Amino acid sequence: MSNGSQTQDRTAGGGAGGVPPSEEYLRIEQVAAQTGLTKRTLRYYEEIGLLAPPTRTEGGYRLYSRDDIQHLERIKRLRDLLGFSLAQIREIAQAEEEREHVREAWLRETNPQTRLAWLDRVEELARHQMQMISEKLAGLQEMERNLGDRLERYGRLRADLKRQIDEQAPGK
Amino acid sequence: MSNGSQTQDRTAGGGAGGVPPSEEYLRIEQVAAQTGLTKRTLRYYEEIGLLAPPTRTEGGYRLYSRDDIQHLERIKRLRDLLGFSLAQIREIAQAEEEREHVREAWLRETNPQTRLAWLDRVEELARHQMQMISEKLAGLQEMERNLGDRLERYGRLRADLKRQIDEQAPGK
């Protein structure tokens, strides 16, 4: 409680704006720039429990770790590319957290029965996620097939048309 | 204008509720039941131009065709499974509409150059869509791989544990 040895002993970028990211903890604006999210969004994700609260300076400034950035980038992918809602993403993230905890506890446990029970749990989580993924995947693959077929047809049509044009206006 | 021959000459289900769907036009509640969407949502999609306005009875009741249902189911897939926003879905739908129009016009056109220009257009639309799909697909496939690997590891771990348990408590 009394010695905040690692929360404040750095510069974390100059006030004016020209200093390169000197250390491994980043302030909110830098994170925003790197991830493409806004500062508001970063605070919001923390607020709704989507991102673990980062460490702070003594003054209360957020200091994000590299790990936080990884998480944010993952969140962004899940949101933009995959179209999950933040609630769904939180589910996924919490599942991963639980997995981590189980993994740690696993290492301190030697009883095979207990281990087996834990394995059941994490496997269930994984299967659940796998199902969500597979559904989406199937839908997207079908769309991809259809589009691919269409593009192929277009390719053939294009070839036909070029022949016609060449035949019709052969000389110059 | 004067003869509404096909807008009203049917019963479209009794008021009390037991009559089977007698004809090919459906009233809003039946469509809601079949698609899993709510009546409000159906009206809303029409309101924002996501679904073409269906035909109406003389009294003003909406009558949905089988085609409308197809469209709605497609919309639902794009929304739920693929996570597109309604705006994006509208884009996609409009692209398909344009494609239809071009296709019809195409059949009445014989000039190869004109046809080629149209082909360029629809192919561009298709490629655009294909890109969106491919991005999402790549992300999902990566997730699937990771999960698959994990499940495999779990399977091996499970086998190990079972062996341990059997060894430790062999008889009964």
Place this chain on the structure above:
DNA sequence: CCCAACTCTCACGCCTACGTGAAGGTCTTG
């Protein structure tokens, strides 16, 4: 020590995607 730049926490605003009545018209059955 001072100032510019940055950050903090409210707190209200906005857009999307609907939910939920209210007030009234339509359709079908008895």
Place this chain on the structure above:
DNA sequence: CAAGACCTTCACGTAGGCGTGAGAGTTGGG
């Protein structure tokens, strides 16, 4: 032709996902 079930159009409400200041504090260079 009356009743009840279903439909219509407003129109306001809500939840999620942030945007946008306001007012106050923090940080770090000069």
